[in-house]
Amino acid sequence: MAINWFKYASPATFYPLAGRMIPWFAWLAIILTLFGLYWGFFETPSILTDQKQYYRIIFVHVPAAWMSMWLYVVLAGWAIIGLVFNTRLSYMMAAAVAPTGAMFTFLSLWTGAFWGKTSWGTWWDWDPRMTSELILLFLYVGYMALHSAIDDTRRADRASALLAVVGVVLVPVIFWSINCPDPNQCAALHQQSSFKGVESNILLAMLVLSIAFWMYSFAVAFMRVRNIILERERNTQWVRELPEVCE
Amino acid sequence: MFQTFKTVLARDILLATRRRTDVLTALFFFLIVISLFPLGVGIESEVLRRIGPGVVWVAALLASMLALERLFASDFADGTLEQMLLVPQPLGIVVFAKVTAHWLLTGLPLVLIAPLIGLQYHLPGATQGVMMLALLLGTPVLSLIGAIGAALTLGLRGGGILISLLVLPLYIPVLIYGSGAVSASMMDGAAVQAYLFILGAFLLLAVVFSPWATAAALRISVE
Amino acid sequence: MFQTFKTVLARDILLATRRRTDVLTALFFFLIVISLFPLGVGIESEVLRRIGPGVVWVAALLASMLALERLFASDFADGTLEQMLLVPQPLGIVVFAKVTAHWLLTGLPLVLIAPLIGLQYHLPGATQGVMMLALLLGTPVLSLIGAIGAALTLGLRGGGILISLLVLPLYIPVLIYGSGAVSASMMDGAAVQAYLFILGAFLLLAVVFSPWATAAALRISVE
Amino acid sequence: MLEITDLTCTRGDRQLFSGLNFSLDSGALLYVKGQNGCGKTTLLRAICGLFLPESGEIYWNGEEIRRLSDDYRREILYFGHHNGIKGDLTSVENLRINSRLSGYDVSDKEIWAALEHMGLYGFEDLPTRVLSQGQKRRAALARLLLTRSKLWILDEPFSALDMGAVEHLQEVIANHIALGGMAILTTHQEVALTTGQVEHLQLDA
């Protein structure tokens, strides 16, 4: 049996579906966060010496950094689908994902800065990863700024989608330029990280929290997309008939 | 098709020469920014030599970006852009012609003036050649990428400064490799070639993709 | 008279908030320019600390100038400027209100963000206070001087870049004393006061003279 | 009360008109006519003080307008080829700011009434940028219903308006004249204005 994907691309169908999924994602996010933090804080103390306690910030820092990058890919994916198939829902999804992505970017910068202050003795340096993260923040802000600067929603959607696509073409180039501007020397404050070097308890907490952030992103993006749907479709019959609208 | 390219190119250059100042202002802006730095930073030649390549490239970025705003805005305001969208030729051609004119008027002068800057910042002779070459390869990329931003922000209030927000992050690779090439030429001649090669690759990519992205952006913005 | 001032000020702030981005873009431009430098210049903290004050001031100059273009241009294009010239109050008041709004939206945010830049360039804590104070005194001067340039170039093609040509040289004293104050605070606390005092004097002069000069320029440009 | 003596206006090296003399009393309307490019707009802007004539004087109640400045500007309302409204603000906000700047406070109720009067009911709260050409014009013209200025200077106010709106605007102007106001008007459309004293000024080169 073939699934009619375009059926779910209609806001009217997607709205209730998203509504039903939000609680699941929200609860998963809460449970996993609690578990991850518990594990990170109470099951790992033995391996961290006293001056290394701040290392625990890794449980927020690294998942946030991962999510920030992944969400940009998601954003661009929706943008491409929107431009190709001209489905309104994809634009709405893109617009709904952006603030969460920006938030994680900021979170990773913020936690990284604190970590840096304690670990490297400086709030900020021009380490490649840090620089890339900063630029990612600019890209998110650019997307949101363009979207909010245009108040014809159709134009706003399409223009900012195009920007996201241009961004995603250039993002690898930008990151690659920052990481290795000179083929001979790739000095960085971040060590060449690999999972092997990380203690398994820490790794577990980190991974659990990554999944928790992921679930959180789903829940928040769905909530936001539902709001966007309500606002944009407020003049349609089906929105007027919704119980939460007509009361 | 070539006829269209030629007409648009000639038109934009004619428009610029009508106001003679236009041709020179990007250049002057560049020069002024470059000259402001020693005033703010101090005039020790060691420091200047150190920051010279970076300053030149940042100034080039800003000059190119500043001029970008006008790329489509005035055509948009008086309705001629609408007419260009109705030209019976691919819009990408028109865009490419406009960007070419823009580069000839704002990018090329920077390339030609480069040696003068070399003097201001005490850069050695060989470096100046590299700088010109790097600017020659890099500034068209700036114009091409910038055009996309200019098209997207068309007719928006605060367009000028919104463009910078969208476009400056995308300029970063050019900045890094451009100033990298110049810095490298002061230390190690061999690495220069790799830098220039990468800049060339950027240019090729930009020429192929940017006009079409810009055209798409224009269609969205004019609607 | 105060009523007119209030109305124009409220109007311009309302216009800016209508497009929420407008308020933030000058700020982001400033941040991006500041962040570009290390990419071009290199990331050694010694060099960064050395050029930090200069970079901050040059970026502030550019951000303020870029935003200036919009000060009268959009009012000119849609005919509201003409209507303002016909307001039964001295034109200087209207101009002063517009410049104040401009500074609140573009200058003040720079002052508030200054400490963040201090971090990026590894500036010591005391310096950051001085930098904020210097920016607080200096940025209004930039807005006031810039307004004259914006009024003179109104409606000219390539206005944006022409403004920079007229205005940047006039900005130089602010740049020199502003970055001087910041640099001095890193070495010799006593000299700082003198620098700030001079900046304050500039501000006073600008507040007194610039609105009338701008008003005169506007009358000429609109005719 | 408005008196013009020996007015000559030049643009570039073209002399548009020279030695123009006329005067306009309360309750009178002056209808400036002429081909495209004969200098109607230039004349109107000169009367507003926005354009400096080559020679000649313009008097308001016997005083030179350059000398009066603020006091004169309080008495006039100029409506030009441009609408003079901000696209980013709604019609209501535009009108409110406009009247505040002209020096009188108008209540929101009056503003909404004026807009409804101009046929913009339902569009009051949209940014004027999205309005159609004619709707923008209507929003700008709503000022006429709120102003307390005596001398209206209207440059082609009827352009872009549909027929209903043209008729309506004629009434508004006629009303103003009937109440002792003054107006100077240009238009290329045949418009019937009957109330008050209508004078004609042919500006042809």
Added chain:
Amino acid sequence: MLEITDLTCTRGDRQLFSGLNFSLDSGALLYVKGQNGCGKTTLLRAICGLFLPESGEIYWNGEEIRRLSDDYRREILYFGHHNGIKGDLTSVENLRINSRLSGYDVSDKEIWAALEHMGLYGFEDLPTRVLSQGQKRRAALARLLLTRSKLWILDEPFSALDMGAVEHLQEVIANHIALGGMAILTTHQEVALTTGQVEHLQLDA
């Protein structure tokens, strides 16, 4: 030859019109009427392909216009609320560039003749920026005398023109129709067009 089926256009959240159907043959003129803001401009821009309609199709000689793109654009001439001429160039230069871009070379003699025809004799060499409102309009309209496009789409072409010019323009349009051309027109002025087949489309909401 131009056929429109079931066209619906929306701006913001306002539906301007829906389910619009009509077709237009050679030698016919379509007169689009309606109040300010009813969607005339939007309809005309949709026909040009500058505005994407919410739903419905537009066919030219049986083919969808989006598919034809270049070939369709060669057949149409659009004249909107904006003049579409550069203020920094002279009328002659503007016209020359315009026709080159439309794909045909017109000699300078023809251009000067067209401008004289439009009553711009003596103004050909001024930058159009200094021309009066109506003169700018005339310079822009001179394109109609040089074009070889079949379908003219004219949005209020008569606005700002003086009476002589309005009459003249009517002749030009009538001529085009008589030679088998097509035109779509909006205007708020009463205009008498007699030649050819004149259809009316009332667009009211």
